[in-house]
Amino acid sequence: MRRPIELRVNGVIEEAYVEPWWTLARVLRDELGLTGTKISCETGDCGACTVNIDGRAVRSCIYPVMKAQGKEIVTIEGLAGSDGSLHPLQQAFLDNFAVQCGYCTPGMVMGAHALLGENPHPSEEEIKEGLRGNLCRCTGYNNIVKAVASVAGAAEEVE
Amino acid sequence: MRFDYLQPATLDECVAMLAKWGPSAKIIAGGTDLILNARARVVDPEYVIDITGIPSMSGIEEEGGGVRIGAAVTVRDVSESAIIKERFPLLATAASLIGSVGIRNVATIGGNVCRASPSSECSPPLLCLDASAKVVGPGGSRTIRLDECFLGPGCTTLETDEVLTEIHIPPNKPGTRGVYLKHSQRGSIDLAIVGVAVVGTFAASDGTCQEAKIALGGVAPTPMRARDAERVLQGKVVDDALIALAAQTAADESRPISDVRGSADYRKEMVRVFTQRALRAILPS
Numbered sequence: 001m002r003r004p005i006e007l008r009v010n011g012v013i014e015e016a017y018v019e020p021w022w023t024l025a026r027v028l029r030d031e032l033g034l035t036g037t038k039i040s041c042e043t044g045d046c047g048a049c050t051v052n053i054d055g056r057a058v059r060s061c062i063y064p065v066m067k068a069q070g071k072e073i074v075t076i077e078g079l080a081g082s083d084g085s086l087h088p089l090q091q092a093f094l095d096n097f098a099v100q101c102g103y104c105t106p107g108m109v110m111g112a113h114a115l116l117g118e119n120p121h122p123s124e125e126e127i128k129e130g131l132r133g134n135l136c137r138c139t140g141y142n143n144i145v146k147a148v149a150s151v152a153g154a155a156e157e158v159e
Numbered sequence: 160m161r162f163d164y165l166q167p168a169t170l171d172e173c174v175a176m177l178a179k180w181g182p183s184a185k186i187i188a189g190g191t192d193l194i195l196n197a198r199a200r201v202v203d204p205e206y207v208i209d210i211t212g213i214p215s216m217s218g219i220e221e222e223g224g225g226v227r228i229g230a231a232v233t234v235r236d237v238s239e240s241a242i243i244k245e246r247f248p249l250l251a252t253a254a255s256l257i258g259s260v261g262i263r264n265v266a267t268i269g270g271n272v273c274r275a276s277p278s279s280e281c282s283p284p285l286l287c288l289d290a291s292a293k294v295v296g297p298g299g300s301r302t303i304r305l306d307e308c309f310l311g312p313g314c315t316t317l318e319t320d321e322v323l324t325e326i327h328i329p330p331n332k333p334g335t336r337g338v339y340l341k342h343s344q345r346g347s348i349d350l351a352i353v354g355v356a357v358v359g360t361f362a363a364s365d366g367t368c369q370e371a372k373i374a375l376g377g378v379a380p381t382p383m384r385a386r387d388a389e390r391v392l393q394g395k396v397v398d399d400a401l402i403a404l405a406a407q408t409a410a411d412e413s414r415p416i417s418d419v420r421g422s423a424d425y426r427k428e429m430v431r432v433f434t435q436r437a438l439r440a441i442l443p444s
Contacts, residue, residue, distance in 0.1 A: 020164035021207075023194070043195050044262055045348070056235075056264040062194040063265065064187070066164040067209060111261065133259020133348045 005069055009034065010078030016065075024068045025049045025060035028075060036076035036106045047134030050107035050114075051075050057114035057130075076106035079113065088151050089113055096147035100138035108134050112148045122152050160197040162207045170215050170295060173208060173322055178297040180206045181320035188231050189265035191258070192274050208322075216269070216324055219243060224330030230269025230292075230323045234281065235260065237268050247288055247328060249337040249356055253280040256339075256347045269323050272305065275315045275381065276350075282309070282382035283356035283374035284339050290328045296321035309381035332370065335360045336441040340433045344420070351377045352421045353429040355409075357437040361397070366443055368392045373405070373434060378413035378426050385409040388434065397442060406435035 002017040009032065016031040028034040028051070040048040042061045049061040052074040079087035086094070089109050099105050108131060115122055115130035122130065127148045136144065165184075167173040177184060185204035187193050188211055196202045210216050216231040219240045226242060237243055238255035257263055257271065257280045271281045272292065282305070290305045297320055305326075308315050317323060337358035343349040354376030360369045371392040373385040388409035395401055415426035 019161070021160050021162050021197075042198065044191055044258075047259060047261060050261055053264075057261045058264055059191075059259075059261045062191060064164060064190055064194065064207075064209070066166065067190070067211070115260075130260055132346065133261055 005065065007032075007065070007068055007073060008071065009073045010075060018065050020064075020066055022065045023061055024051070024058075024063040024065045024073070027065045028060060028073075034075050034077050038103055038106055040103065045133070045135070046104070046107075047111060047131075048104050048107040050110040050134065052110055052114045052117070055114060055117050057111045074110070074113070076110055079109065087113075089116070089148070092147040092151045093144070096143045096150060098140065098143040098147035100136070100140045104134060104136045104138075108136070108144055112144075112151075115148070116152060120152065122148075124149060127152070160194075160200075160203075162197070162204050165206055165208045166212050167208060167210070168212055170213055170322075170324065173210060173213060174295055174297060174320075176206070176208050177320045177322060180208075181318070184208055184319075186210055186273070186322055188267040188270045189233065189262075191262050191266045192270060210269075210322065211267075221246075222327075226328045228268055228326045228328070230325055231267050232269075233264060234266050234268055234271060235263040237281070238263065246331065247284065247337070249339040249358070250281065250284040250288065250328075253284045253339040253341070253354070253356070256280050256341045256351075259348050268326060272308070272326065273315060273317065273323055275309050275311070275313050277312055277379060277381060278351040278354060278377035279382055280339075280341065280351065280354060280376065283354050283376045284337070285326065285328070286374035286382055286384050287337060287356045287358040287372040288328045288331070289372075290326055292323050293325045293327065294321045295324050300324075302327075306384055311380045331358075332360045334363065335370075336443075338437050338440045340437050340440075342429050342433055350420065353377050353426055353433055354382075355430065355433040355437045357434070357441055359392070359438070359441045361443050366396055368395055368397050371405075371438075373409055373437075375409065375413055375430060375434075378415040378430055380414070383413070385412055385434070387412045392438075397438070402435055402438045402442075405438060406431045409434040 038048040044059040044062040184206035216229045234254040339356045342353045358372045388405045391405040410427045410431035415423045
């Protein structure tokens with residue numbers, strides 16, 4: 001039986017009626033319309049569904065929505081400014097041509113966002129380790145690492 | 160996958176829920192195994208009991224020279240804990256080699272043990288460190304040694320109305336050294352083909368091996384201690400020849416299967432290679 005829950009998503013309290021076995025990814029996409037979070041493997045392997053929960057990267061496709069209550073959830077939609085200006089990470093992905101088909105991109109950006117929140121100046125190795133489980137089927141990894149590194153070099157601009 | 164989601168705030172509440180619904184319930188912590196298995200209908204619980212809201216199941220603390228780790232502590236926190244890194248670095252290493260950071264941020268040490276995967280990363284170090292687990296059920300609590308906890312893949316001695324609440328690691332002898340090595344094709348995000356943990360204490364005077372413990376992952380129905388190999392080293396001055404013999408003995412007593420990650424013969428050979436490397440790494444220079 002569906003039940004009402006409250007989720008704090010991108011700084012806004014959202015109400016949703018959910019089945020208790022639903023995952024966070026499903027609720028974000030199908031109930032809240034936040035379809036920037038992608039579902040691909042649904043086994044927690046590929047990272048396309050990565051969101052930030054209390055500042056940490058989490059795989060929303062295997063994360064029970066009930067568990068997300070009371071936590072601070074940030075999705076890809078939460079990064080751009082209210083005036084539509086891109087977050088430095090998003091701009092860096094554009095500038096470095098770090099997007100090919102684009103399906104892994106929201107997960108990559110959110111993985112990088114959590115990484116930079118915890119470690120504003122990661123080394124190239126730390127960037128690779130932080131994104132190790134985010135798969136890009138286009139194999140565009142080099143430019144993704146470059147994009148994140150370019151922001152890490154100017155980390156003062158990152159929120 | 161259809162279940163009701165229960166979120167006890169205390170251990171007493173959790174135990175009462177297990178007493179009522181144990182056989183049709185599953186405990187969830189991070190859910191990185193359970194949700195996959197429920198979706199694949201490997202398990203089909205009516206109730207899922209989330210233990211991560213129970214304060215007494217969190218935290219890493221020193222106690223009596225050893226360490227207590229709450230069952231719901233994430234493997235990310237285990238891998239970055241100053242206490243664990245200083246006292247039992249091989250456990251921090253193993254925890255850092257589980258999946259991606261997105262998995263490590265939610266997967267827990269209790270789950271890694273209770274899942275009873277033969278290739279669990281945390282189990283070989285915990286076996287080497289003589290860890291035990293506190294288990295609570297309707298009749299009270301009991302302590303189980305981890306080396307007596309695993310029955311087979313996915314199977315432990317825990318009853319359906321019991322919950323693992325914390326892991327205890329006893330104090331190490333001074334000068335004890337340990338290391339965990341994982342052999343896999345794609346680093347942390349792949350399962351271990353072979354995992355080897357070793358812990359050793361050597362006499363400062365002549366380097367005699369006072370104590371050696373070797374545990375293997377991925378090469379038997381459960382994580383296992385390689386006790387024959389340990390006896391090869393015990394009380395001896397360890398040199399290259401003895402390390403080679405101990406490593407071969409560990410390979411001989413492993414019981415791997417062939418699967419997509421490697422044949423049984425290959426795994427045995429990798430047990431030999433990685434046990435040798437691990438023993439060399441802990442030998443005093």
